[in-house]
Amino acid sequence: DRLEAEPELVSQHWFLGSGAPSFYYNVMANRDGEPQFAHGMIRVSDFKATNRLIPRLQREFDDAWSEAQILVRKLEQGPPFNAPIEVRLYGPSLDRLVALGQQVRRVMLETPQVIHSRATLEGARPKVEVATREEVTRQSGLERADLARQLETGLSGATRGSILEGTEELPVRVRVDNTRRADLVDLGGLYIAPRAAAADGEFAGLPVSALASLELKPSRGAIPRRNGQRVNSIEGFVRADVLPAAVLGDFQQRLEASGFQLPAGYWMEFAGESSERNEAVGNLMANVGVIAVLLVLVVVFSFNSFRLSGVIFAVAGQSVGLGLLAVYAFGYPFGFTVIVGLMGLMGLAINGAIVILAELKSDPLACRGDSEAIVSGVMKSTRHITSTTITTVGGFMPLILGGGGFWPPFAIAIAGGTVLTTTLSLVFAPVAFRAFARRRAFQPSGGHGDPPVAVARLRAPGTPQPDPGVARSA
Numbered sequence: 001d002r003l004e005a006e007p008e009l010v011s012q013h014w015f016l017g018s019g020a021p022s023f024y025y026n027v028m029a030n031r032d033g034e035p036q037f038a039h040g041m042i043r044v045s046d047f048k049a050t051n052r053l054i055p056r057l058q059r060e061f062d063d064a065w066s067e068a069q070i071l072v073r074k075l076e077q078g079p080p081f082n083a084p085i086e087v088r089l090y091g092p093s094l095d096r097l098v099a100l101g102q103q104v105r106r107v108m109l110e111t112p113q114v115i116h117s118r119a120t121l122e123g124a125r126p127k128v129e130v131a132t133r134e135e136v137t138r139q140s141g142l143e144r145a146d147l148a149r150q151l152e153t154g155l156s157g158a159t160r161g162s163i164l165e166g167t168e169e170l171p172v173r174v175r176v177d178n179t180r181r182a183d184l185v186d187l188g189g190l191y192i193a194p195r196a197a198a199a200d201g202e203f204a205g206l207p208v209s210a211l212a213s214l215e216l217k218p219s220r221g222a223i224p225r226r227n228g229q230r231v232n233s234i235e236g237f238v239r240a241d242v243l244p245a246a247v248l249g250d251f252q253q254r255l256e257a258s259g260f261q262l263p264a265g266y267w268m269e270f271a272g273e274s275s276e277r278n279e280a281v282g283n284l285m286a287n288v289g290v291i292a293v294l295l296v297l298v299v300v301f302s303f304n305s306f307r308l309s310g311v312i313f314a315v316a317g318q319s320v321g322l323g324l325l326a327v328y329a330f331g332y333p334f335g336f337t338v339i340v341g342l343m344g345l346m347g348l349a350i351n352g353a354i355v356i357l358a359e360l361k362s363d364p365l366a367c368r369g370d371s372e373a374i375v376s377g378v379m380k381s382t383r384h385i386t387s388t389t390i391t392t393v394g395g396f397m398p399l400i401l402g403g404g405g406f407w408p409p410f411a412i413a414i415a416g417g418t419v420l421t422t423t424l425s426l427v428f429a430p431v432a433f434r435a436f437a438r439r440r441a442f443q444p445s446g447g448h449g450d451p452p453v454a455v456a457r458l459r460a461p462g463t464p465q466p467d468p469g470v471a472r473s474a
Helices: 049-064 094-109 134-139 143-154 184-188 194-200 244-257 273-303 306-329 338-359 369-403 408-441 466-472
Strands: 008-015 038-044 083-091 112-117 126-133 158-165 168-174 212-219 227-239 267-272
Touching: 008 273, 038 049, 049 273, 083 094, 083 212, 094 227, 094 244, 094 273, 126 134, 126 143, 184 212, 184 267, 227 244, 227 267, 244 267, 273 338, 306 338, 306 408, 338 369, 338 408, 369 408
Parallel strands: none
Antiparallel strands: 008 038, 083 227, 083 267, 112 227, 126 212, 158 168
16 A cells, blocks of 8 residues: 555555566565565566665665565566575574574674565464363363364364365365454364264363463474575675675674684585676686687687787777776676676677788788788778677667666677777777787788798889889789
């Protein structure tokens, strides 16, 4: 109802007792079967409204419903993770893990920018413990098994027939009404009858409160494990648009300063957003070595020169810095999609350098370091380089103008980086080519043997001077 008062709200969908379906690549559906959990998916008019609403709603909900733990977060890019900051404690004793987790949580909540924390071993579920009075049950002709069986039948129900709904047969389960099972007083008022009394129907039985004492206690529904080891995961949630890595570093310093020590047989590891991102980047970079070797072989065999290959890879390395500069200039965060965009940018930078160097290597005068020939070769390739830059920027403009936090950083890394790397193709590559050619001339493309040298020819008196352009062409 509070969300309905927001004018920028478009829709809201709630899932009670479970998480939302995995409709987004990093949405984790791992909270099924938890009656105390609810997951709401909220849509607003645009991403700017999202950035405005999240911090304000977080503060308002924390103040209005302090008895609940409410997290207001937005869908972001990157690998899936349970919480931005996570500490995993391993050990044999559950009670000791709970105590250690409470110490970690205390330090985590004292860390600035951390708004909520929770532990996986503290999510206990309530259970009712029934302690029977042996003398009363024996005098009434009851056994503990009778008490347990009648309580289960009354609370969980028993199938006593069926009905036909169209072509489907539905079982009918009989149990006590919800009004008689709401709290401990209602449970204590349920009547338990001996078998003989239940058969003749003359004696209604005794209430549960007369046969036993009821006590509400917490219980662990499951023992969490990771890789076969008992674990207590302490999860911390930070404020919106705060870098989790910086908060994690601050928390680690505070944890060390607090004198936190693990007993023998227990160990700890840090996880969360930083760990999952590093793992995803590591998986992405796993095949970079093979790709780099193949790329070096292709470029070296294409130009038959290690010097030109070095120029091309120098352009590729510098393009990464220019792509990051473009992302920084437009105020976008560095993320996983930026890394993917930088890989594409390196390919475009290599393509531009290859076009320039291939044109220069086809000119014998440019191969000897002639400045005019190099300038002429660059001018011939300018049209191709410029057209590639314009089409690249134009192709990514819809993603940039569409806004959001997923596609714009990716598009800016490629489009903005392509504009900046044009200077590498038109300036750095020719300058490096001339510097290498002045020290030792390159072999022109398609030529064999030594590079061509100037040949002196005698000209008879009266012979017309040859055209310089024709001589250069030859």
